[in-house]
């Protein structure tokens with residue numbers, strides 16, 4: 001089973017992905033692998049350094065798209081696909097929907113082109129479930145000020161950019177309602193984690209039932 005987390009910066013993806021991994025490691029009957037994007041392989045981590053470093057203000061939009069996609073192409077082939085073939089559960093903090101949302105809806109690159117590049121990068125590995133942690137733009141600003149961490153290159157974009165990314169995510173979730181679950185990220189960490197665990201447990205149950213019916 002392949003589960004991805006998506007959402008705006010500071011929406012709580014990493015917090016929730018970690019909690020789901022803890023939950024699954026106790027309950028699931030298969031190994032659980034936790035991965036973050038961009039990264040997860042030696043090559044992908046090198047590309048992550050370039051993508052997030054504020055020094056590289058000259059990085060063009062097309063280069064950004066290809067570097068994220070290159071990082072993903074390596075991760076899918078080297079880690080995600082082999083793990084899924086072994087029957088593991090893979091939880092990934094961001095995946096190709098981030099490219100559609102940020103480089104497509106956010107930066108304004110052609111969506112059809114991005115979908116083609118995503119398909120190539122992902123080698124047909126589509127998530128079984130994508131959790132979209134949804135927060136308001138105002139909340140991003142509050143959380144960033146509260147955490148007082150320095151913004152990386154991606155996070156330094158403006159409010160209009162995040163508004164486009166936010167609308168993009170909601171459109172994508174509406175287009176693929178079976179794959180996406182949208183959770184209200186404005187609630188407490190525990191409430192959100194409980195909802196996500198329930199959704200995942202139900203999906204696993206359904207997948208198992210479908211498997212039994214086939215055999």
Ligand SMILES: Nc1ncnc2c1ncn2[C@@H]1O[C@H](COP(=O)(O)OP(=O)(O)OP(=O)(O)O)[C@@H](O)[C@H]1O
Pocket residue numbers: 007008009010011012013014015016143147185186187188189192
């Ligand atoms: N439900 C919540 N309510 C309030 N604050 C939260 C909640 N979930 C996470 N936070 C806080 O918001 C900040 C960002 O959380 P987290 O790192 O999980 O988000 P993220 O989506 O992974 O961010 P990034 O896009 O930067 O990786 C952290 O300081 C975290 O403690």
Ligand SMILES: [Mg+2]
Pocket residue numbers: 013014015093
């Ligand atoms: Mg994170």
